[in-house]
Amino acid sequence: MPNQPNQPGHSGQQAQRRELGAFLRSRRERITPDQVGLPRSGRRRTPGLRREELALLAGISATWYTYLEQGRDIRASDQVLNALASVLRLDRYERGHLFQLAGHAPAADPEAPEPLAPEAAAVPLLLQPHPAYIIGGTYDVLSHNPAADELFPHLTAATDRPPNFLRWVFLEPAARDVLVDWEPEARGLLARLRTLAGRHPGDPRYTRLIDELKAGSPEVRSWWPQYEVQARQGGRKRLRHPGRGVIEYAYTAFHLAEQPEQTLVIYSDDQPRFRR
Known part of the structure; x- marks a missing residue:
């Protein structure tokens, strides 16, 4: 049943909306026009950006943003909150606070590694010598074993960010040799x-x-507009092992119960081999 004006929950929601407006206003006032590439035009009555300027940069209506800052009973989408957080240059803690005040789950920090329970x-180490790894929602490789290192060269090489299976397939030259049927894979x-991404x-x-991926791969630029969709699943694929040649692997994907977008992938080479 919706909260009525005389119910405790209603006053609590009002207070949270007012807090959201105050938080947005405080962060808007600390951003200067120079920081976002806007020219200075005469004297300003208030510090920082005007509401109209922030709304324009975030791609939203100035009237709608004004209502949000005034604590009106409106709901911002994740997309709008991400746009505001970007323009306001919020750090990971401020971004999470913004989402909580807006009644959303805390936003994912794009710079933070996806957490994985110890x-x-x-598990992948327990599955050695079968190649195995765990990938997150964006195909970051969160855990792997030595057999996976051997089968997928340069996939888990030390970098300043988590290794990623998509970047490896489309941007690493070795992938086209390892994946015998590279294009359909x-x-x-x-x-x-x-x-x-649609979720x-x-x-x-x-x-x-x-x-x-679009910037680095002509195939991604060509295929992405075709809007093909597919669920994660097991199957079979031909891979070129560095010491054993082309092998047909059966692979199985298991979704983690606590994090269903994290997937354990295991490869088995019990099937007959293909010659080079």
């Missing part, structure tokens, strides 16, 4: 990314990854 991270992988509209983790 007991889950240990790559198309399927991109279709699965499209499916996952998280406006999530900067996905938009940044997609933009990076």
Whole structure:
């Protein structure tokens, strides 16, 4: 039943909306026009950006943003909140606070590694010598074993960010040698990314990854507009092992119970081999 004006929950929601407006106003006032590339035009009555300027930069209506800052009873989407957080240059803690005040789950920090429970991270090591790894929602490789390192060269090489299976397939030259049937495998992988991204509209983790893939891969630029979708699943694929040649692997995908977008992938090579 909706809260009525005389109910305790109603006053609590009003207070939270007022707090949201105050938080947005405080962060708007600390951003100067110079920081966002706007020219200075005469004297300003208030510090920082005007409401109209912030709304324009965030791609939303100035009237609607004014209502939000005034604590009116309106709801902002994740996409709008991400846009505001970006323009206001909020750090990870401020971004999470913004989402909480707006009544949403805390926003995912695009720079932070996806958390993985230690007991889950240990599973690929227990599966050695079968190649195994755990991937997150954006295909970051969260855990892997030595057999996976051997089968997928350069996938888990030390970098300043988590290794990512999508970046490896489309941007690492070695992937086209390892994946014997590279094009259908790559198309399927991109279709699965499209499916996952559709569940998280406006999530900067996905938009940044997609933009990076488009910039570096002509295939992604060509295939992405075709809007193919596909669920994560098991199957079979031919891979070129560095010491044993081309092998047909059966692979199985298990979704983690606590984090269903995290997936354990295990490869088995019990099937007959293909010659080079």
